[in-house]
Amino acid sequence: xPYPGRPGFPQLMREPLRKDxxxxxxxxxxxxxxxxxLNVDRLIxxxxxxxxxxxxxxxxxxxxxxxxxxxxxxxLLAAHACGYSGRHHLNLAAIVEFIHTATLLHDDVVDASExxxxxxxxxxxxxxxASVLVGDFLYSRAFEMMxxxxxxxxxxxxxxxxxxxxxxxxxxxxxxxxxxxxxxHYMEVIRCKTAKLFEAAxxxxxxxxxxxxxxxxAIAAYGMHLGTAFQLIDxxxxxxxxxxxxxxxIGDDLAEGKPxxxxxxxxxxxxxxxxxxxRKAIEQGGRDDIAAVQHAIESVxxxxxxxxxxxxxxxxxxxxxxxxxxxxxxxxxxALAEFSVSRTY
Numbered sequence: 253x254p255y256p257g258r259p260g261f262p263q264l265m266r267e268p269l270r271k272d273x274x275x276x277x278x279x280x281x282x283x284x285x286x287x288x289x290l291n292v293d294r295l296i297x298x299x300x301x302x303x304x305x306x307x308x309x310x311x312x313x314x315x316x317x318x319x320x321x322x323x324x325x326x327x328l329l330a331a332h333a334c335g336y337s338g339r340h341h342l343n344l345a346a347i348v349e350f351i352h353t354a355t356l357l358h359d360d361v362v363d364a365s366e367x368x369x370x371x372x373x374x375x376x377x378x379x380x381x382a383s384v385l386v387g388d389f390l391y392s393r394a395f396e397m398m399x400x401x402x403x404x405x406x407x408x409x410x411x412x413x414x415x416x417x418x419x420x421x422x423x424x425x426x427x428x429x430x431x432x433x434x435x436x437h438y439m440e441v442i443r444c445k446t447a448k449l450f451e452a453a454x455x456x457x458x459x460x461x462x463x464x465x466x467x468x469x470a471i472a473a474y475g476m477h478l479g480t481a482f483q484l485i486d487x488x489x490x491x492x493x494x495x496x497x498x499x500x501x502i503g504d505d506l507a508e509g510k511p512x513x514x515x516x517x518x519x520x521x522x523x524x525x526x527x528x529x530x531r532k533a534i535e536q537g538g539r540d541d542i543a544a545v546q547h548a549i550e551s552v553x554x555x556x557x558x559x560x561x562x563x564x565x566x567x568x569x570x571x572x573x574x575x576x577x578x579x580x581x582x583x584x585x586x587a588l589a590e591f592s593v594s595r596t597y
Contacts, residue, residue, distance in 0.1 A: 276587040284584050285328045288342060292324055295346045299393055306378070310386045314353055314374050322482070323453045324349045326588065330457025330471055333581035340401050341460055347410070348453045350394040355417055355449075357387035362425060363508050406456050413452040420444025429509035431531040435516050442483045443476065450479030470575040474585065477569035481592040484562035487512040489596070491549055506545060509537035513561065514554040515545070521552045559593070566593045 282289065300311045324345035331341035359365070360373040361380045367373060375383040391414065398407050423441045427433045454475030458468040490505045491514055505512050511519075511534050518530045526548035533541045549555060569589040576582045 275590045276583055278587070278591050281329075281584040281587050281591075282325070284580055285325060285332075288328045288345070289321070289325065291342050292328070292345045292349070295342055296349060299346060299350075299397060302389070306382055307386055307389055310374050310378050310382055311353075311390065313377070314357060314386075315349070317368065317371055319352075321349065322588070323352050323449055326450060326453040326475060326478070326585075327457055329581050329584050329588070330454045330475075331460045332457075333576055333579055333585060334458045334461025334463050334467065334471065336457065336461040338460070340403075341457065343397055343401055344406065344456050344460070347394045347397050348449065348456075350390045350397075351410070351414060351417075352449060354387040354390040354394070355421070357383045357390070358421070362421065365504075365508075367504075403459065405459055409452050409455055409459070413448050416444050416448045420446070420448065424510070427511060429535050429537060431511060431515075431519060431534040433511040433516060435513065435520070438511065438513060438516055439480070442480055446483040447476045447479030450482070451476040454478075467575055470572045474569045474572040474589075477565045477572065478589055478592055481562045481565035481569065481589065484513060484558055484565065485593055485595060487514055488555055488558050488562070490514075491546060492555055503539050503542045503545070506533055506542065507537055507539050509534055513558045514549050517554040517557050518545075518548045518552050521554075522548050526551065562593045566590065 296315060297312075300308065300315060302308055302311070327345040327348055328341055331344075356368070357374055360368060361375050361383050364375075365373050366376045373383075374386070395407075395410070398410055420441055420443070423437075424445055427438070427441060451472050452475070455468055455472035458471045463471075487505070490512065491502060506515070515530050515534060519527050522530065529541055529544045529548055533545050566589045569592075570586055573582060573585055576585075
């Protein structure tokens with residue numbers, strides 16, 4: 253069935269969930285949207301501009317700090333997969349990146365982080381006050397750009413999304429140094445803090461394409477599961493990755509007292525001694541007991557459990573795509589789900 257270039261898709265192609273493991277590479281995915289992404293990057297640079305020098309300096313620093321640009325890429329792919337052929341997807345991709353960047357600026361202040369992606373954080377260079385205020389600038393610039401798109405539906409989606417992200421940030425703050433955080437509550441934090449923006453990025457692509465509620469909800473579910481898988485692999489990498497690849501030190505989350513899924517699993521499945529080590533580490537923060545914590549994580553299979561949870565989320569993301577007709581952009585969305593669980597950085 254040829255890929256239709258208009259909304260509606262009266263005859264949907266449905267196929268089994270892909271199990272052949274023949275996915276596009278991330279480079280091939282990016283090649284699909286090279287022209288769009290160049291325009292998005294150009295738009296980001298233009299709309300970062302301010303008469304206030306510090307806004308320019310700090311904004312440029314964080315936006316150009318080597319991020320994967322997965323969220324704006326998701327907007328572009330979802331819009332094309334849903335038959336959109338205009339130019340609003342470029343604005344919305346930049347908007348999503350601004351919102352993501354604002355959350356990073358605020359996160360690093362809350363967490364007192366000094367390193368992100370192997371570079372000093374903006375707050376380490378310019379201070380907490382400047383980071384918070386430039387984060388606010390990015391939020392307000394994003395909503396200014398949304399008004400230009402002229403869609404109340406998209407405004408509604410993004411307003412709800414930013415509220416949910418803020419709630420997720422507060423929930424995470426309340427969880428810090430709390431070893432009694434349950435897996436269900438932690439997964440709700442992931443849904444709010446991380447997955448919600450992935451969900452919104454995918455959903456607005458369907459809105460642009462004028463798709464039915466069923467397709468809109470399906471691709472939104474794809475984004476939510478994709479974001480969940482992505483965060484769970486971040487949890488895995490926090491205890492198993494090479495710092496030179498991730499730009500983070502082993503146990504950064506532990507140092508901040510964050511009870512992520514590997515630690516929650518040890519508390520549930522480990523010996524009393526292992527649970528006591530992890531409980532103390534969460535309550536006190538820091539890396540003093542990192543070796544003992546890593547040993548406990550490895551002993552009970554917490555990394556494998558977390559990775560399997562991520563794989564389950566990625567499979568659910570792929571399943572949600574079956575409602576879409578065949579296209580290179582659908583293949584790219586499959587590939588992003590696979591990348592979310594196979595990456596090492």
